[in-house]
Amino acid sequence: MFDSHVHIIDPRYPLVENQGYLPQPYTIGDYRRRMAHFDVDGGAVVSASFQGSDSTFMIAALAELGPNWVGVINLPPEVTDEQILALDRAGVRAIRFNLKRAAVDIVTLTMQALRAYELARWHVELYIDGSMLGSLEPVISKLPALSIDHMGMSDECLPYLLNLVDRGARVKASGFGRVSMDLESAMRRVHAVNPGALMFGSDLPGNRAGRLFRDSDVEIIGRAVGADMYRVLEDNARACYRLPVKIRSAEEQPPTLPIPRVEPPTLRLHRSELPPSGRTRPLRRIE
DSSP: OEEEEEOOBOTTSOOOOBTTBOOOOBOHHHHHHHTTTSOOOEEEEEOOGGGTTOOHHHHHHHHHHOTTEEEEEOOOTTOOHHHHHHHHHHTEEEEEEETTTSOOOHHHHHHHHHHHHHHHOOEEEEEOOHHHHHHHHHHHTTSSSEEEGGGGSBGGGHHHHHHHHHTTOEEEEOOTTTOBSOHHHHHHHHHHHOTTOEEEOOOBTOTTOSSOOOTHHHHHHHHHHGGGHHIIIIIHHHHHTTOOOOOOOGGGSOOOOOOOOOOOOOOOOOGGGSOOTTOOOOOOOOO
């Protein structure tokens, strides 16, 4: 499993109050204990609004987690090319803009996104309310690479989300406690447009969410995508973050349903309906 949306809140590093909110610590150890019964072997640490543009916590977290983990970071407008490249060497693979909880200048967003992509091939990740997606679609659809957090948040955004998916955008199947939508139906529709789009994320620790991640959330994904579970739980995110493809043995392949055997139609006769013995003629022998 590759968890594409994790927040690590390390009390050793600075936090910035956001809308009067400061979270409790949530360490790598806390995350590992919560997900111990899942086979998590990689993921993405995502900068939250209350971490501002600090990168020290991110560099420390990625160093501890190892090479299968990547970072998604908030950047200040004044960031230099050298700083972006240094973060890339540390394992950062995307830039994040939080349009849900903070005002973001669209021109600044676009210029930063283009520069990060040109320098390091980073994609953009947007935390955006569904009500905003329609008005911003003409702008964000022109970004070179894009991922939308938490399924776009609401059914209201789904037509615009599907348009973006059709143009190559990825969508995080995450934050189920934050959304107001029919998740199973929405995931099924996204997956139908592009089977490479959906990426599982736990959104742990789930700060300010209506509910926290549940193990049963994985079952909801399974009902939506069926035998493509491996793509959503791991392969799509690995491709998005430019990590090596995981090679699986035949035993690890997702289960498939056997094709039912269809017997040719036959006319069933009761023995009493058969001609009496001796009243049948043998077939002629053809030489």
